[in-house]
């Protein structure tokens with residue numbers, strides 16, 4: 299290997315768009331502590347190769363390698379440890395070899411390949427001897443030295459043993475891919491150096507894990523989530539008869555929302571939504587993740603506010619109802635043993651909701667403005683006239699026709715007393731029926747948004763604090779109104 303390196307230099311590393319290769323390249327860069335692939339030296343590759351052999355062939359990672367690369371030289375049960383080391387060194391030495399014209403072009407990057415590989419070398423490709431999908435009618439996948447090395451190193455840049463699988467995170471923003479790979483590599487190196495016993499705490503809920511890590515990365519790096527990038531997590535196993543992959547995608551609009559929600563203006567409101575999303579025991583929401591010894595959080599905990607971000611673009615009205623409205627109103631009971639209604643209402647945030655509407659739902663500014671204004675006027679009527687009957691009607695009504703009637707009545711009362719209508723005809727259309735494919739369930743979204751705005755307004759005006767019984771009553775109504783989660787999917791707005 300050393301001779302080959304001197305003669306041919308280190309294998310060329312490049313991002314290809316293929317997640318395993320890209321995460322592998324990022325892992326090698328993080329391992330060698332270079333920002334640029336061109337800076338990786340033959341000595342870096344030597345160090346990496348020895349590290350891979352040490353940890354894949356023996357030690358706590360070996361059992362996991364059975365799930366990643368069964369039948370590879372790293373774990374071949376028919377070989378002694380010494381023989382596995384020798385065979386693995388020879389296999390990894392392929393990366394520094396001159397290309398083999400017989401093998402053709404690398405499937406991942408198009409450069410000359412150094413040889414053909416199979417499922418024991420790269421997860422989730424065809425096994426040796428299987429001709430299906432083999433380019434040129436030959437079994438196996440042609441691969442160049444750089445891509446081959448990346449596919450061997452990627453495991454170290456994943457969250458390993460996440461429900462028994464590897465979780466790799468890939469983005470069209472290379473900086474973000476690198477940030478995830480470095481984070482996971484650092485964790486894996488730490489746990490490999492610590493775990494003589496080899497069994498650290500279980501890692502569950504890949505979606506929660508991705509968002510937790512993203513929050514940490516977003517704090518350390520100022521920009522990766524602002525570039526319009528998306529990210530995709532691949533949760534894979536290459537084990538025996540049941541190789542499998544689950545794919546979790548975070549679209550760019552959600553990434554952008556997540557990034558902005560963590561900025562100073564929205565942070566406390568967003569953190570409250572997140573804290574309300576933790577699930578403990580029998581589905582009880584509202585508790586923060588348990589801290590283990592030191593400050594290490596418990597990674598067997600699920601966060602619904604995080605998990606549901608992955609489907610937030612398709613189910614945004616439901617996300618608003620569940621996480622920005624109901625969970626927040628319920629959460630304090632669990633966290634602090636029962637806050638008053640107005641304290642719970644104080645945690646609702648119209649600003650955060652508006653950010654979500656703009657970023658994730660893509661709602662037009664004029665529609666948001668109309669909802670805001672209608673909410674404010676309803677709050678005015680409730681507050682100025684102490685119109686508790688109106689308040690109860692607004693929050694109790696569960697049918698669209700009734701809700702419309704309540705608004706019409708409020709309009710009439712306002713006009714009779716010389717005020718402006720609560721909602722104009724145009725605004726009414728904009729709020730409730732603006733979408734071309736309007737369905738009767740759409741009104742619930744507008745209703746939930748009005749609730750958020752009215753409560754926000756009444757709290758800021760101090761009205762809820764002075765009318766505790768009414769506040770308690772309406773909050774109960776809101777959280778107890780069960781709408782079907784699938785009431786409405788993505789809506790053009």
Ligand SMILES: [Zn+2]
Pocket residue numbers: 404405406407408409441442443444445446
């Ligand atoms: Zn290649």
